[in-house]
Amino acid sequence: MxxxxxxxxxxxxxxxxxxxxxxxxxxxxxxxxxxxxxxxxxxxxxxxxxxxxxxxxxxxxxxxxxxxxxxxxxxxxxxxxxxxxxxxxxxxxxxxxxxxxxxxxxxxxxxxxxxxxxxxxxxxxxxxxxxxxxxxxxxxxxxxxxxxxxxxxxxxxxxxxxxxxxxxxxxxxxxxxxxxxxxxxxxxxxxxxxxxxxxxxxxxxxxxxxxxxxxxxxxxxxxxxxxxxxxxxxxxxxxxxxxxSFPQQCLRADRSSAVYSCYDAPSFTQAMQYEFEHGVPIIQSEAIAGATKFTSGEGRGGKFS
CATH class of the missing domain: 3.90.226.10 (2-enoyl-CoA Hydratase; Chain A, domain 1)
Structure with a gap:
């Protein structure tokens, strides 16, 4: 937001x-x-x-x-x-x-x-x-x-x-x-x-x-x-x-969706729609690269370092 x-x-x-x-x-x-x-x-x-x-x-x-x-x-x-x-x-x-x-x-x-x-x-x-x-x-x-x-x-x-x-x-x-x-x-x-x-x-x-x-x-x-x-x-x-240190586009999209659902969303459906529409672009920009890191062994077992 x-x-x-x-x-x-x-x-x-x-x-x-x-x-x-x-x-x-x-x-x-x-x-x-x-x-x-x-x-x-x-x-x-x-x-x-x-x-x-x-x-x-x-x-x-x-x-x-x-x-x-x-x-x-x-x-x-x-x-x-x-x-x-x-x-x-x-x-x-x-x-x-x-x-x-x-x-x-x-x-x-x-x-x-x-x-x-x-x-x-x-x-x-x-x-x-x-x-x-x-x-x-x-x-x-x-x-x-x-x-x-x-x-x-x-x-x-x-x-x-x-x-x-x-x-x-x-x-x-x-x-x-x-x-x-x-x-x-x-x-x-x-x-x-x-x-x-x-x-x-x-x-x-x-x-x-x-x-x-x-x-x-x-x-x-x-x-x-x-x-x-x-x-x-x-x-x-x-x-x-x-x-x-986290991927920032994803973090801000999730944060924005949480705030919107709490303060501005008139319905559950619109809150879900907002989350989806703002989250999907992040799959291409950050999630694919993150998934590649995970498959190479990074972050296994819940490790954050």
């Missing part, structure tokens, strides 16, 4: 992010691409979002540890820019999203909201602009993995839900903490969470705002992996490397 609704957004970013609608005014920080060849610039500590490119993977980090990586408007814009750049780059196969300093993301920066003198202006049409947290309205065409440490709550939980997979540290805490302050979920939380863990469990979290730990999140299906504290990023990177 291509980056739905956002094919025409990238050329307009420079203008859009200076508009009153998005409330962003720092042109240079929004338009700069922070990818490096192999390492993050250690002098970039003042940047709200930093990225590191490793081969066909990009690691995107929210870099506001002093506020538990709470997202303000600048950060939202940078996150959107980085994930759009990832999705449109043919050299990149998978992305990892994490937060620096021990927390994934504590949601939208409520101090910024409390001190907002003018009414917060947001794009009302979800097909035309970013969400308050930035990339939350995207439908990426390639896998995104969230490495969750510390708090992933409120809007931070919604960012984690944007990912295909969530690698969660043992002491991490997730939850709809914004329930206590009258801040609604408008970055996909009420859409993605029920699809992911079922309506009953989603309503438990949405209505109570209670914290949920790593093991309960794993039992719910909210977490895909639970790892010791301090190891989420490394585990997510290793998982990304594995996913990125």
């Amino acid at each position: 291509a980056l739905k609704h956002f094919r025409t957004v990238t050329p307009m970013l420079k203008a859009s992010f200076q508009s009153k609608t998005f409330g962003l005014c720092q042109r240079t920080s929004l338009m700069a691409n922070s990818y490096s060849v192999s390492t993050v610039d250690e002098n970039a500590t003042s940047q709200a979002v930093v990225s590191e490119r490793r081969g066909r993977m990009v690691i995107v980090a929210i870099n506001r540890p002093e506020v538990r990586n709470a997202v303000n408007q600048e950060t939202a814009g940078r996150l959107l820019e980085e994930l759009q750049a990832f999705d449109s780059d043919p050299e990149l196969n998978v992305a990892v999203l994490h937060g620096r300093g021990g927390n994934f993301c504590a949601g939208y920066d409520l101090k910024t909201l409390a001190n907002q003198k003018a009414p917060l202006k947001l794009e009302q049409d979800v097909t035309k602009g970013p969400g308050p947290m930035g990339p939350s309205r995207l439908q990426l065409s390639k896998p995104l993995i969230a490495a969750v440490s510390g708090f992933a709550v409120a809007g931070g939980l919604e960012l984690a839900l944007l990912a295909d997979l969530r690698v969660v540290e043992e002491s991490a805490v997730m939850g709809v903490f914004c329930r206590r302050f009258g801040v609604p979920l408008i970055d996909g939380g009420t859409v993605r969470l029920p699809r992911l863990i079922g309506l009953s469990r989603a309503l438990d979290l949405i209505l109570t705002g209670r914290p949920i730990g790593a093991q309960e999140a794993l039992a719910y299906g909210l977490a895909n992996r639970v790892v010791p504290d301090g190891q989420a990023l490394q585990a997510a990177v290793e998982l990304a490397e594995q996913i990125g």
Whole structure:
């Protein structure tokens, strides 16, 4: 599934992010691409979002540890820019999203909201602009993995839900903490969470705002992996490397079909038709070559190496 609704957004970013609608005014920080060849610039500590490119993977980090990586408007814009750049780059196969300093993301920066003198202006049409947290309205065409440490709550939980997979540290805490302050979920939380863990469990979290730990999140299906504290990023990177090593046309076709059947397919029959039509071309482009490798002895016994 291509980056739905956002094919025409990238050329307009420079203008859009200076508009009153998005409330962003720092042109240079929004338009700069922070990818490096192999390492993050250690002098970039003042940047709200930093990225590191490793081969066909990009690691995107929210870099506001002093506020538990709470997202303000600048950060939202940078996150959107980085994930759009990832999705449109043919050299990149998978992305990892994490937060620096021990927390994934504590949601939208409520101090910024409390001190907002003018009414917060947001794009009302979800097909035309970013969400308050930035990339939350995207439908990426390639896998995104969230490495969750510390708090992933409120809007931070919604960012984690944007990912295909969530690698969660043992002491991490997730939850709809914004329930206590009258801040609604408008970055996909009420859409993605029920699809992911079922309506009953989603309503438990949405209505109570209670914290949920790593093991309960794993039992719910909210977490895909639970790892010791301090190891989420490394585990997510290793998982990304594995996913990125597979034949990508097949992987993306299967991923797209799964997402379509969950969100967009009006019937079982149309979901099956979508799967077939998008899978058949892959037989010629990748499956025949893969079958040849298998017959020569590669991958026997379920080996992935």
